[in-house]
Amino acid sequence: MKNVTSAVCTECGARYAADPLTTVCPACGGILDIEYDYDYIRSSLNRETLKSRRDYSMWRYREFLPVEGTSRVPKLRVGWSPFYKADRLAEVLGIKTLYIKDDGINPTASLKDRASAMAVVKAEEAGKNIIACSSTGNAASSLAGNAAAAGMKTYIFVPERAPKGKVAQLMMFGATVISVQGSYEDTFRLSAEAIDRWGWYNRNAAINPYLMEGKKTVALEIAEQLDFKMTDYVAISVGDGCTISGVWKGFKDLYAAGFIDRLPRLISVQAEGCCPINTAAKENTAKWRPQEENTLADSIAVGVPRNPVKALKAIRESDGIPVNVSDGEILEAMRLLGHTSGVFAEPAGAAGTAGLKKALETGLIERDASCVSVVTGNGLKDVNNAIKASGEPILIPPSMQLLLKEFRKIGDSHQ
């Protein structure tokens, strides 16, 4: 990889050659960070050559990605998700300029596809054709889908309580799904033992640094879709902390390579009932503490985050704003995204928007600002909570008289 210089340990600073199987620091077990040769990137890509590219997927940014030149690009089209100027939502929230980046429009309907597509490429580079992970949600379904498209086999470990919709995705993509009668912790431990025993490629959680490099492509797209004129803020929901770290890495890479001339401030949004990263950020300390997982936004219900170091660094470096939102505020944001913009988000997907709303209401950010709100997952994944947010339809027998009566009840003037 001509564009990559090394993998650096975020804990002890040791440097290694970036190879696909070294996913944590061999010396101290710390999380690694991939470093690039920005002079090389500058000499091989600029805004104009990028604009003329026909590849509308995350792989249009190959110069910024840690993949071998000879690696084949996956078949499933991940990335280049829709980017909307959201004037009606901006008006409701009371902000001058607002954009929605809808990453629920990805092959398996979440931003996690960007990480899983990368995992599939790195597994192939490592000569593996079986990938495994344990997860209850989007990491698993995106891995199963992306691996299926690449002709790879997946073993997915889920706790028995995993939501049906997400299990259906796994089965549909042909994964071998092991439903463990126990807690998520039990599930994780069994998967680790199995991965160790059979030598499968490990897509577990946020420790694999290549996954974050995949996730950063959402930031590269946002910048290009803004014609490289960055907004003041980018709002995003945070669980393990891998997504926000990836977003920040993407913007920093573009800045270092001369594609953008300023960096946005990140609005880091967590649920009130589970916010270990924001709590540490607010206390200005790297010492986060585990919390309970009391939120309906299952994708960000992470009491023990696996990537707190990078996430806290991203918040600190970007002069970021930690905002916690209640489940009620998340449901309200889901409704607002749907009603004003036709965008259907799962709870964790709408949390960024909920955080932006709160940051405006509490004066944390100015009303004449510009912001991108990233929707990280699609609402169809979690129909129960969607109905909770939107309410039930009008239910009547087939009678015009009863229809008129219902219309009067809800103040609809048709008669």
Ligand SMILES: *Cc1c(COP(=O)(O)O)cnc(C)c1O
């Ligand atoms: C995973 C996920 C997040 C949070 O990403 P982390 O890397 O865990 O911080 C947010 N929204 C959705 C829909 C997700 O699936």
Ligand SMILES: [Zn+2]
């Ligand atoms: Zn180390």
